[in-house]
Amino acid sequence: xxxxxxxxxxxxxxxxxxxxxxxxxxxxxxxxxxxxxxxxxxxxxxxxxxxxxxxxxxxxxxxxxxxxxxxxxxxxxxxxxxxxxxxxxxxxxxxxxxxxxxxxxxxxxxxxxxxxxxxxxxxxxxxxxx
Amino acid sequence: xxxxxxxxxxxxxxxxxxxxxxxxxxxxxxxxxxxxxxxxxxxxxxxxxxxxxxxxxxxxxxxxxxxxxxxxxxxxxxxxxxxxxxxxxxxxxxxxxxxxxxxxxxxxxxxxxxxxxxxxxxxxxxxxxxxxxxxxxxxxxxxxxxxxxxxxxxxxxxxxxxxxxxxxxxxxxxxxxxxxxxxxxxxxxxxxxxxxxxxxxxxxxxxxxxxxxxxxxxxxxxxxxxxxxxxxxxxxxx
Numbered sequence: 001x002x003x004x005x006x007x008x009x010x011x012x013x014x015x016x017x018x019x020x021x022x023x024x025x026x027x028x029x030x031x032x033x034x035x036x037x038x039x040x041x042x043x044x045x046x047x048x049x050x051x052x053x054x055x056x057x058x059x060x061x062x063x064x065x066x067x068x069x070x071x072x073x074x075x076x077x078x079x080x081x082x083x084x085x086x087x088x089x090x091x092x093x094x095x096x097x098x099x100x101x102x103x104x105x106x107x108x109x110x111x112x113x114x115x116x117x118x119x120x121x122x123x124x125x126x127x128x129x130x
Numbered sequence: 131x132x133x134x135x136x137x138x139x140x141x142x143x144x145x146x147x148x149x150x151x152x153x154x155x156x157x158x159x160x161x162x163x164x165x166x167x168x169x170x171x172x173x174x175x176x177x178x179x180x181x182x183x184x185x186x187x188x189x190x191x192x193x194x195x196x197x198x199x200x201x202x203x204x205x206x207x208x209x210x211x212x213x214x215x216x217x218x219x220x221x222x223x224x225x226x227x228x229x230x231x232x233x234x235x236x237x238x239x240x241x242x243x244x245x246x247x248x249x250x251x252x253x254x255x256x257x258x259x260x261x262x263x264x265x266x267x268x269x270x271x272x273x274x275x276x277x278x279x280x281x282x283x284x285x286x287x288x289x290x291x292x293x294x295x296x297x298x299x300x301x302x303x304x305x306x307x308x309x310x311x312x313x314x315x316x317x318x319x320x321x322x323x324x325x326x327x328x329x330x331x332x333x334x335x336x337x338x339x340x341x342x343x344x345x346x347x348x349x350x351x352x353x354x355x356x357x358x359x360x361x362x363x364x365x366x367x368x
Binding site for chain 1: 268
C-alpha cells in the first residue's frame with residue numbers, strides 16, 4: 001500500500017478527496033491542513049506521493065516545498081500541485097516549481113474531476129516505483 | 131460613488147471579485163461530493179445542503195449590502211435586541227458549523243437592553259463573519275479545539291457583538307492589511323483564511339452602510355471580529 005500526503009486546507013474537500021483516493025486505489029491518505037502540519041506528517045508517515053494545495057493559511061505551499069525539498073530523504077518524492085489557483089498565475093514561476101522544487105504535475109482543482117485525480121495519482125505512484 | 135463622490139465599499143469591484151472567488155469553494159465542494167456519490171454511492175447530503183445554503187447566504191448578504199448602500203431609506207435603524215439577533219445568527223450558522231466540525235456557542239449572558247441598528251443588516255453581517263471564520267478554523271495552525279462563540283459584552287463605547295475564536299491572528303493589523311489587499315491578493319487575510327475572505331469584507335461593507343464599523347475585538351480569552359452598537363437610551367428610560 002502506497003502512502004499519500006494530501007495537503008488541503010479546506011476540511012470538507014480534504015475529507016472528500018481522502019475518501020475518493022482511498023476508494024479508488026490501494027493507498028492510505030494522510031491529511032495535513034497547513035504547511036507546518038505537513039512537514040510533521042511527512043516525517044511520521046514517509047509518503048510516496050504528495051498532493052499539495054498552494055493556497056494555505058500562514059505559510060504557502062511554495063514555502064512548504066522549499067522546506068520539504070531541503071531534506072535529502074524527501075528530494076525524490078513526487079509532488080502534484082492540485083490547486084484553486086489558475087495556471088496563468090503560476091506561469092512565470094512554473095520553471096522554478098518544476099525544475100528546482102520537483103513539482104511533477106499541475107492540476108487546476110475546478111477542472112480536475114475525482115476520477116482524473118485518482119488516475120493522475122495512480123500514474124504518479126507507478127512512475128515513482130520505477 | 132455617493133453624492134459626495136466617496137466610493138461605497140459594497141459597490142467596489144474588489145469586493146465583487148472576492149465574492150466570485152469565494153464562491154468557487156462551495157461549488158467545488160458540492161461538485162466533488164456529488165461526484166463521490168456517483169462513483170461510490172456515498173454522499174453526505176447534510177453537508178452538501180449546508181454548503182449550498184451558506185453559499186446562497188453569502189450572495190444574499192452581498193445583495194443586501196448593495197441594497198443598503200443604494201436604498202438606505204428601505205432599511206431604517208430600529209430598536210433591536212442584540213441577544214435575539216445573535217440567537218438567530220447562531221441558528222443560521224449551526225448546521226454549517228457542524229459540517230466543519232466546529233462547536234458553535236452562544237454567549238449572551240447579561241442584560242444589554244435595546245440597541246440601534248437595522249436588524250436584517252446586523253444579522254447578515256454577523257452570519258457573514260461567522261461563516262467565514264468557521265470555514266477557516268480547521269485550517270489554522272494551533273486550532274486544537276474547533277469552537278466559535280457568538281457573543282456580546284458591554285464596553286465604554288457601547289454594546290459589542292461579534293464572533294470569537296481562539297485564533298490569535300484576528301488582530302486590528304490583520305484586518306487593516308486585509309482591507310488594503312482586498313482585490314489585489316488572493317488571500318488578503320493570509321493568517322486567518324485560505325480564501326478571499328469575502329464574508330468578512332461583505333460584513334465590513336454592510337456595517338459601513340449602516341454607519342457601523344467592523345473591528346478586531348477580544349472577548350475573555352477569545353479573539354474575534356465585532357461591531358459596536360449604541361444602546362437605545364430613549365427606550366431604556368421608558
